[in-house]
Amino acid sequence: MKQVEYWRWRYRDPQTGRVCRTMFQLTAEEASKYPEAERIPGSMLLKDVDEAPSAPTRPRMFRPAGAK
Numbered sequence: 001m002k003q004v005e006y007w008r009w010r011y012r013d014p015q016t017g018r019v020c021r022t023m024f025q026l027t028a029e030e031a032s033k034y035p036e037a038e039r040i041p042g043s044m045l046l047k048d049v050d051e052a053p054s055a056p057t058r059p060r061m062f063r064p065a066g067a068k
Helices: none
Strands: 002-006 009-012 019-021 045-049
Touching: none
Parallel strands: none
Antiparallel strands: 002 045, 009 019
């Protein structure tokens, strides 16, 4: 497992010019979609994340076409 930092972010809305804050913690990669996003000090959450991609956990609800 690896540890990933999640932060709340502050950014300026390009349309209104107002400073906004994210409601939830995001990774730096997720926050990159916000223009000039800055971390909010004291809002870091450190999570353990599996490095391997996980398999789907939902049960199969439909059979493939033609299967009996």
